[in-house]
Amino acid sequence: MKIRELRTKRTKLGADARAIMQEAEDAGRSMTPEEEIKFDKLMDERDGVDKTIERAERLEDDDRNDDIENDDKPNGGRGGDAAMGALRAYVLGGRSVLTDAQARALNAGHDPEGGFLVAPQQFVQDLLKGMDDMVVMRGLATVHQLKTAESLGVPTMDSDLNDADWTSELETGTQDDGIRFGKRELRPHPLAKRVKLSRKLLRNAVLNPETLVRQRMEYKFGVTAEKAYMTGDGNQKPLGLFTPSPSGIPTSRDLDISTSGTGFVNGPSGSSADDLITAKYTLKGGYHRNARWLFNKMMIGAVRKLKDGEGNYIWKAGISDDQGDKILDLPFVMSDFAPATFGDGDYVGMLGDFSYYWIAEALTFEVQRLNELYAEKNQVGFIGRQEADAMPVLAEAFVRLQSNDVV
Numbered sequence: 001m002k003i004r005e006l007r008t009k010r011t012k013l014g015a016d017a018r019a020i021m022q023e024a025e026d027a028g029r030s031m032t033p034e035e036e037i038k039f040d041k042l043m044d045e046r047d048g049v050d051k052t053i054e055r056a057e058r059l060e061d062d063d064r065n066d067d068i069e070n071d072d073k074p075n076g077g078r079g080g081d082a083a084m085g086a087l088r089a090y091v092l093g094g095r096s097v098l099t100d101a102q103a104r105a106l107n108a109g110h111d112p113e114g115g116f117l118v119a120p121q122q123f124v125q126d127l128l129k130g131m132d133d134m135v136v137m138r139g140l141a142t143v144h145q146l147k148t149a150e151s152l153g154v155p156t157m158d159s160d161l162n163d164a165d166w167t168s169e170l171e172t173g174t175q176d177d178g179i180r181f182g183k184r185e186l187r188p189h190p191l192a193k194r195v196k197l198s199r200k201l202l203r204n205a206v207l208n209p210e211t212l213v214r215q216r217m218e219y220k221f222g223v224t225a226e227k228a229y230m231t232g233d234g235n236q237k238p239l240g241l242f243t244p245s246p247s248g249i250p251t252s253r254d255l256d257i258s259t260s261g262t263g264f265v266n267g268p269s270g271s272s273a274d275d276l277i278t279a280k281y282t283l284k285g286g287y288h289r290n291a292r293w294l295f296n297k298m299m300i301g302a303v304r305k306l307k308d309g310e311g312n313y314i315w316k317a318g319i320s321d322d323q324g325d326k327i328l329d330l331p332f333v334m335s336d337f338a339p340a341t342f343g344d345g346d347y348v349g350m351l352g353d354f355s356y357y358w359i360a361e362a363l364t365f366e367v368q369r370l371n372e373l374y375a376e377k378n379q380v381g382f383i384g385r386q387e388a389d390a391m392p393v394l395a396e397a398f399v400r401l402q403s404n405d406v407v
Helices: 003-026 033-071 081-093 100-105 121-134 199-204 209-231 272-282 297-303
Strands: 116-118 142-146 152-159 180-186 189-198 254-259 292-295 330-334 347-352 357-362 366-370 379-392 398-405
Touching: 003 033, 033 297, 180 379, 189 199, 189 209, 209 379, 254 272, 254 347, 272 398, 292 297, 297 330, 297 347
Parallel strands: 142 357, 254 398, 292 330
Antiparallel strands: 116 366, 152 180, 189 379, 292 347, 347 398, 357 379, 366 379
């Protein structure tokens, strides 16, 4: 289906969902259980179309960029074919089938027996693009690729100056020595994932064997990284957004949101909608331009049904293809690995400018082929190894929502 047709379908699904909500609003009531089921079904389908459009647009951009790059390179920009061909031979047959030229194309790593080879840059770039499609945070965060340095220092202001002084033309104000700078450090940590494929699949698959390996690693690395970006404890792994820490987002950036233990609430004892409004204006206005709500998909389903004090739904459907759905006029993103429980004291979501979540990655990506470990089951194993770290670098760019059971 073409992108234009997908956008048309997306618009219709949004209009149908909005019509259900509008009918309830016009009647001065909440949606009935039957309407909620139909509404949720339409929105789930619309979310799926959104993801398909995003992937299709990314493919178009990649094709366009490849065409531009190929026009600027001799022989159609096929200089990477030797490395990719060597990787294909290695995936199919292991180190022993590589010629000396193919081994050099892969820049043999530290294992003289050929257990480790450095994957070609094209393979790594395609894998990282695939990870961006599968998970949320890497596409929103600031990603630093470390070519030579072992770590990335992040300057922080531990204490600030006092306010300026009103003074005369010839005076300079009082001296203030209060400003103090600190430094956080992002140090890429090893990350490894294992993939198994049958020998028959490698021989007979329509896709190139390196593509099969890459697609499985996209999922494995993407899921592992996204979990850490959400809830990692910072110990030899990223420091997550939902992990309270003085080095990331402290508890001072937490804001209570009224819940019932099983969901958000609207009632005399507390209003989740009012708490979301408070969260929006707790975040400084300078961050609103790039700010997004972050929730688990289950939480989004609950937020879509919340009303403000005037009885209006705080969720609004996008009015055009280039303007997505919003909550209190701010866009939102969903992650399957964001918190999904309403226990008292649990985190349920957040609002923030996620460009202030920094990811540091070492460029080298190693692939190891396990020839004998799974031979009994006629399978071949592959281990991918990468190094990465991540953390929030500016606490005030985030407001984290914490469940407060009021019912």
